[in-house]
Amino acid sequence: MTVERGIIPVDPRHTARSIRAATQGNPIRALVELITNADDSYIRLEQAGAEVDGSIEILYKKEGHDCRFGVRDLAEGMTHLRVREIIRYGAQTSGRSARQNVRGYFGQGAKDALASMKHGSLCTFSGSRFVECGFFLEKGKAWYQISEDLPANDLLRNEHGILGNGTVAYFTVVQSVPRLDTVHKELANNFHLRRILTNRRRKIFLVEESTGQKRRLRFLMPEGTQVFKEEFVVPYGEGMRVRMIVMRAKTGDISQTGDDRTGGLLLLDDMEVVLGISLFKYDSEPLAARLFGEVQIDGFRSLLEEEEPVLRDDRDGLDTRHPFCRQLVVEIEKRLGKIVDEERTRKQQEEQGKFDRDEATRYRKAFRILNEIAEAEAPDVINLGDEPGGKIEEPPNGFALYPTTAQISVGKRYNFQLRVSSHLIRQGTVVNLRSSCAKIRLITRQVVIAANVPEKVIVKHVTIEGLEANTEGVVQAIMDSHIAESKVYVVPEKELLLTEGMVFQPESITVRPNHPKTVHLFVYIKIIEGTSQIRISSNNPAVQVSTGQVQVNESQAVRHVAKYPIEVWGDGPEQQAVITAEWENSIALLEVSVKTKDEEHADNGRQGMFSDPEYDFDPEPSQRTTYSPETGKVAIYVNFPSVKHYLGDNRQYAKTLAAQVFIADLVGERCFYEIARHKVQTGGVLLRPEAQYDRIQRDVIILSRKYGQKVHEALVDQALLKSSRNTPA
Numbered sequence: 001m002t003v004e005r006g007i008i009p010v011d012p013r014h015t016a017r018s019i020r021a022a023t024q025g026n027p028i029r030a031l032v033e034l035i036t037n038a039d040d041s042y043i044r045l046e047q048a049g050a051e052v053d054g055s056i057e058i059l060y061k062k063e064g065h066d067c068r069f070g071v072r073d074l075a076e077g078m079t080h081l082r083v084r085e086i087i088r089y090g091a092q093t094s095g096r097s098a099r100q101n102v103r104g105y106f107g108q109g110a111k112d113a114l115a116s117m118k119h120g121s122l123c124t125f126s127g128s129r130f131v132e133c134g135f136f137l138e139k140g141k142a143w144y145q146i147s148e149d150l151p152a153n154d155l156l157r158n159e160h161g162i163l164g165n166g167t168v169a170y171f172t173v174v175q176s177v178p179r180l181d182t183v184h185k186e187l188a189n190n191f192h193l194r195r196i197l198t199n200r201r202r203k204i205f206l207v208e209e210s211t212g213q214k215r216r217l218r219f220l221m222p223e224g225t226q227v228f229k230e231e232f233v234v235p236y237g238e239g240m241r242v243r244m245i246v247m248r249a250k251t252g253d254i255s256q257t258g259d260d261r262t263g264g265l266l267l268l269d270d271m272e273v274v275l276g277i278s279l280f281k282y283d284s285e286p287l288a289a290r291l292f293g294e295v296q297i298d299g300f301r302s303l304l305e306e307e308e309p310v311l312r313d314d315r316d317g318l319d320t321r322h323p324f325c326r327q328l329v330v331e332i333e334k335r336l337g338k339i340v341d342e343e344r345t346r347k348q349q350e351e352q353g354k355f356d357r358d359e360a361t362r363y364r365k366a367f368r369i370l371n372e373i374a375e376a377e378a379p380d381v382i383n384l385g386d387e388p389g390g391k392i393e394e395p396p397n398g399f400a401l402y403p404t405t406a407q408i409s410v411g412k413r414y415n416f417q418l419r420v421s422s423h424l425i426r427q428g429t430v431v432n433l434r435s436s437c438a439k440i441r442l443i444t445r446q447v448v449i450a451a452n453v454p455e456k457v458i459v460k461h462v463t464i465e466g467l468e469a470n471t472e473g474v475v476q477a478i479m480d481s482h483i484a485e486s487k488v489y490v491v492p493e494k495e496l497l498l499t500e501g502m503v504f505q506p507e508s509i510t511v512r513p514n515h516p517k518t519v520h521l522f523v524y525i526k527i528i529e530g531t532s533q534i535r536i537s538s539n540n541p542a543v544q545v546s547t548g549q550v551q552v553n554e555s556q557a558v559r560h561v562a563k564y565p566i567e568v569w570g571d572g573p574e575q576q577a578v579i580t581a582e583w584e585n586s587i588a589l590l591e592v593s594v595k596t597k598d599e600e601h602a603d604n605g606r607q608g609m610f611s612d613p614e615y616d617f618d619p620e621p622s623q624r625t626t627y628s629p630e631t632g633k634v635a636i637y638v639n640f641p642s643v644k645h646y647l648g649d650n651r652q653y654a655k656t657l658a659a660q661v662f663i664a665d666l667v668g669e670r671c672f673y674e675i676a677r678h679k680v681q682t683g684g685v686l687l688r689p690e691a692q693y694d695r696i697q698r699d700v701i702i703l704s705r706k707y708g709q710k711v712h713e714a715l716v717d718q719a720l721l722k723s724s725r726n727t728p729a
Contacts (some may be wrong), residue, residue, distance in 0.1 A: 220572020276317030371608030437473025501527030543577035570594030
């Protein structure tokens with residue numbers, strides 16, 4: 001009997017479906033594949049002992065409604081023969097089979113990325129030769145189109161930005177083009193690129209080609225405490241060793257979904273190549289919301305070399321249908337289960353740390369007093385509608401906003417007066433507010449006015465905030481058929497402009513990791529003249545700015561003030577920085593906080609600077625107390641040694657006199673500092689950071705002397721204090 005033996009052919013339509021599935025038409029996924037391929041090229045050079053540049057540039061160029069993307073490296077480059085070899089779909093073209101720590105498990109990443117997008121092409125230089133190869137889908141099939149190799153002349157090298165060896169891959173997006181900021185955020189936070197972005201030998205830049213602006217992309221893991229570390233063996237074959245480390249974020253819940261998740265366990269092979277990220281069945285578990293870490297699997301590459309289907313075809317994690325992956329997940333989940341149980345115990349401890357009724361009453365009274373102190377010493381709202389003598393005139397037509405025009409600055413809140421004649425009021429009259437400009441934010445959006453009040457004219461406050469200088473708009477109050485208006489101009493901070501010659505607006509911002517935000521530097525050209533070079537710097541390398549200098553151009557000034565946009569972003573959460581603009585003896589400061597959640601404009605419904613305090617059971621706190629400007633909360637860290645000494649590890653001594661006096665000191669110390677800091681930073685008269693520190697410390701002492709006793713009287717049980725005084729020594 002004759003037996004025929006051969007390789008099963010692949011239907012071209014199957015290849016096309018696989019290509020579409022790999023990137024799903026998503027430009028971010030396509031860029032991830034191309035960046036990974038560029039990194040692999042550098043790895044092969046490094047393992048051959050070559051010195052490498054290590055830079056990878058992501059190119060972004062808007063062309064009408066379309067956008068051309070590119071990924072450029074200065075690595076190996078490819079000959080015509082090599083390009084022909086990589087065209088083969090599914091071949092071992094990346095170097096994985098040679099035990100190199102590259103990501104190209106399937107030999108198809110770059111081809112998928114380029115063929116699935118519009119106008120995908122690969123342009124490469126090797127030695128003195130240049131080759132271009134196009135990839136595309138047509139009639140349900142995957143095609144390539146390769147040029148003959150050409151001399152690598154200066155014209156070609158300048159066109160593609162490669163002077164030596166290297167490769168640049170291009171594609172075009174014709175619909176739903178992501179903004180530059182979106183590309184920045186999604187690439188910098190993408191878990192597939194985490195090892196590349198944290199590799200000191202790599203420099204990843206996002207380049208806006210139309211302006212030449214470069215942004216350095218980096219990633220910082222959240223600060224955390226190690227809660228688990230273990231090596232164990234999965235009983236598969238001869239046994240495969242696994243190393244597992246789990247951390248708990250110090251700053252609260254972190255993202256546990258999507259390619260840009262911060263949490264989860266990063267799965268790595270023996271050569272630290274990223275395989276996926278997951279908490280498996282605990283992905284949606286609230287008690288696991290703060291967990292992140294790594295799982296490294298020794299011997300994983302041997303499974304791939306034996307063509308074991310341990311990875312999903314879309315290269316998006318382990319294929320849990322495979323026996324090894326199934327056993328591995330069971331072992332990981334077993335250990336995660338114990339960690340989740342420990343988290344449950346920790347949460348229960350925190351519940352024990354909550355205030356009882358007597359404590360809650362004392363804290364409520366104390367923080368009401370502290371908010372009154374803050375309002376008196378460092379007012380957060382500037383009243384614009386008040387008139388000398390306090391006499392309130394009845395408004396024309398019975399309904400008006402005062403003042404009818406106003407100038408405000410960024411970062412401060414302003415109260416307008418809404419005046420309504422009582423004869424217009426019926427039960428539950430509602431006044432709605434709106435702003436014609438998104439940069440003039442309404443804090444008060446609606447006012448409800450009660451009927452049957454004795455006053456002839458009812459006065460309510462309407463609070464607004466300017467978000468960007470050199471903007472203007474109209475604020476309207478609408479009640480039935482009545483409309484009142486006020487014209488509002490947002491201007492730079494005049495005092496600092498006139499003394500320093502420049503000011504950032506706003507002067508403080510909160511950003512999310514790798515979410516760029518634009519601030520403006522305003523320059524008064526009568527002090528800082530045209531052609532002057534202003535230096536821009538950050539005191540924290542994890543908080544970056546889009547430019548290191550600004551050149552003043554008098555032709556850009558309006559009423560002697562020039563406005564320059566500067567983008568700011570942080571590489572990771574819980575970073576603090578001061579951005580400084582300097583010219584000769586002039587200086588402008590911008591405070592930046594990087595947080596995992598965008599709480600920049602959160603109102604939280606609190607009344608005043610401070611809200612209810614909380615106890616935090618972080619096992620290794622770095623300080624006794626913290627204050628959050630976003631929530632107004634003062635956190636007291638129970639496990640800080642001196643705090644634990646008075647409170648006990650479960651707050652079991654909280655009702656003792658010693659503990660109450662100690663907590664009163666802690667709360668007063670923190671709140672007086674925050675009031676003083678707010679007062680100094682909004683005063684508009686500081687010149688240098690060291691002057692700011694000295695002024696704050698001076699004001700803290702004044703506040704403590706003036707109000708410290710009131711805080712102690714509110715927070716310390718006075719009956720307990722009296723009893724202790726009557727007890728014989």
